[in-house]
Amino acid sequence: MIEQSIDMQSKTILKGLTEFLEAMEGDLEKKVFELETNRRCFEIMNRLVRIRESLAQYNEKNRLLFYVGLIGHFSSGKSSTINSLLDLWDKKEKRRVGLNPTDKNITLIATPSNIDSITPLTSEGRMSVRSYPLKHEFLEDVVLVDTPGSGDPKVFEEIVQDFLPICDVIFYLFSAANPLDRADLPVLNLLAEKLPFVPVRLVVTRTDEFA
Structure with a gap:
């Protein structure tokens, strides 16, 4: 039951994070948040991308293995x-x-x-x-x-x-x-x-x- 709850939460987080990162790909968003000029913002975005990849791997994992x-x-x-x-x-x-x-x-x-x-x-x-x-x-x-x-x-x-x-x-x-x-x-x-x-x-x- 707990594992099912965690799985649902991870899928919800993954969905929201994916939508956020896709929204940040626009030229206006990149300019407003200085994604291509501000090193700190760039590092945060990279970290979010890596978190998304890890969540995607977790959700793809075969629980029987x-x-x-x-x-x-x-x-x-x-x-x-x-x-x-x-x-x-x-x-x-x-x-x-x-x-x-x-x-x-x-x-x-x-x-x-x-x-x-x-x-x-x-x-x-x-x-x-x-x-x-x-x-x-x-x-x-x-x-x-x-x-x-x-x-x-x-x-x-x-x-x-x-x-x-x-x-x-x-x-x-x-x-x-x-x-x-x-x-x-x-x-x-x-x-x-x-x-x-x-x-x-x-x-x-x-x-x-x-x-």
């Missing part, structure tokens, strides 16, 4: 964790490890039968969201959200604010070879501040290297 977000810095072990979880190490579908930290793609890993359900969430833009079909029993009701391992705080902020709100749980990964440090704190604080409604779990990877 459980979304698991994986986030962490470069070499935190996200790809290795996915390979182990889905038994991919000896298969052609295995996730490549050690990808360039400038990669900014978010990948939704789901079974082929669920790809159609998550297609509305995919997009191309400043941060591409792409689907990756993979047959595995673990993915029957689960979608893995693999995020880029960037060291850029702005990239993490985009990920947290623009996409991770659809997740049902978020796993923050860090390597046993490089424990939590000051670089992790801003991201963890951002998760706590922006997504207090999404459970966050810490996962230590590469522990086998110290066995």
